[in-house]
Amino acid sequence: MTSDRLVTVFGAYGHTGRFVVAELAARGFVPVLSGRNAEALGELADECGLQARVASVDDPASLDRALGNAVAVINCAGPFASTTSPVIEAALRAGIPYLDVAAEIEANLDTFAHFRERARGEGAVVVPAMAFFGGLGDLLVTAAMGDWASADEAHIAYALSNWHPTAGTRLSGAVSRERRGGVRLRYRGGQWERRTDAAPLLQWTFPEPVGRRSVVAEFTMADVVTVPQHLAIPDVTTYMDAEAARDVAAPDTPAPTAADGSGRSDQTFLVDVTVRSGGAERRATAAGQDIYAITAPLVVEALDRVLSGRVRATGVASAGEIFDAPDFLRALAPVLPSACTATSKGRRTGHDASRP
Numbered sequence: 437m438t439s440d441r442l443v444t445v446f447g448a449y450g451h452t453g454r455f456v457v458a459e460l461a462a463r464g465f466v467p468v469l470s471g472r473n474a475e476a477l478g479e480l481a482d483e484c485g486l487q488a489r490v491a492s493v494d495d496p497a498s499l500d501r502a503l504g505n506a507v508a509v510i511n512c513a514g515p516f517a518s519t520t521s522p523v524i525e526a527a528l529r530a531g532i533p534y535l536d537v538a539a540e541i542e543a544n545l546d547t548f549a550h551f552r553e554r555a556r557g558e559g560a561v562v563v564p565a566m567a568f569f570g571g572l573g574d575l576l577v578t579a580a581m582g583d584w585a586s587a588d589e590a591h592i593a594y595a596l597s598n599w600h601p602t603a604g605t606r607l608s609g610a611v612s613r614e615r616r617g618g619v620r621l622r623y624r625g626g627q628w629e630r631r632t633d634a635a636p637l638l639q640w641t642f643p644e645p646v647g648r649r650s651v652v653a654e655f656t657m658a659d660v661v662t663v664p665q666h667l668a669i670p671d672v673t674t675y676m677d678a679e680a681a682r683d684v685a686a687p688d689t690p691a692p693t694a695a696d697g698s699g700r701s702d703q704t705f706l707v708d709v710t711v712r713s714g715g716a717e718r719r720a721t722a723a724g725q726d727i728y729a730i731t732a733p734l735v736v737e738a739l740d741r742v743l744s745g746r747v748r749a750t751g752v753a754s755a756g757e758i759f760d761a762p763d764f765l766r767a768l769a770p771v772l773p774s775a776c777t778a779t780s781k782g783r784r785t786g787h788d789a790s791r792p
Contacts, residue, residue, distance in 0.1 A: 447512035450514075504530075567734060722774035738764075
C-alpha cells in the first residue's frame, strides 16, 4: 500500500460513497474506508479488500486516526450539516485537502462562511459541493462565461428522466427543510431571499432530444451557493424538471436500482445553462447517466487536480474558481458529454421561462 495514494472516504458505504471508492481505485488511488457504522464498513472492506477505519464526527481523535497518512479526504456522509465542520477541522489538523459532495445549501453556505479565511490563511484547499449539484453547474456556468467579467443572470435547468432518491437524499432534504423553517430560498440582486410562496411552475426548452418541459423554477440547489462565490452574477436560478421534482418529494418513490454492472441506475440527465449579459446570451450543456454515479468522476477528477497542483486558488473554493472549467469538462467528456455555445446580441435560446 503506497501512502502517497491513500485517500480517506468518509461515508464510504453510502450510495454515492461506493461510487467514489470504485472511481478512486480505478484511477490508481487507495481508498481508506471510513464512517461510524463498523458493520457496514467491515462488509465493504471485505468486498473490496480495503482498509476500514471507524470514525465518528463526535470523536475528533477517531477522525484523526481515519485521516492518518492519507493525502486527502472526501466527505460523502450526509446529512452534511453534521459532518462538514468536523471533517474539515480534521483535514486542517492533518494538513490535507478536503472535498465533499454536499448538496445541502445550508451546509455549503456554512463551509464558505466559517472556513474561507482560515483555510486561505493556512494555504489549505477545501472544495465543497464537488458533485452533480453544485460542482457541475458551477463548471458549466464558468465555462459559458468565457471572457465575460460579469453577467446579469445565470440559469441552470435540470432535466432528469426520473429521480429515485437515496435514503441519504431524503434525510439531507429533511435536515435542510428543518433548518430553513419551512421557507424556500432564492438568490436575487446578490442577496438571499427567504420566500413563503410556492415556487413557480414554468416552461423550459431543453436541447433535443429532451425538448420543452415543465420545470419548477427557483428549485434552489447547491449551484446557487457555489456560482456567486466567485462569479459576479447577481441573479442565479436553478430549475428542476417538474416530474423529477414530484418523484423526489413523493414518500413512496423507490430508491435507485442498478441497471448495469457498475451499479448505475437507468436515470438520464441533461443540465442546460444559460448566462446573460445585456442582450447577449451564452449557453452550456452536459448530459449523462445517474446523478449519483456521475458525482464520482467529478470529485475524483477534482482530487487528482488538487494533488497534482492544477489549481487556481486555495482556501474554500468552488469548482469553477479553483479549476480550469473548460479543461475540466473536456477531461470528463467520455462520461459527461458537454458543449458550450455563444449566441449573438439580441438572440435568446433555451430559456423561455418568464421571471415571476
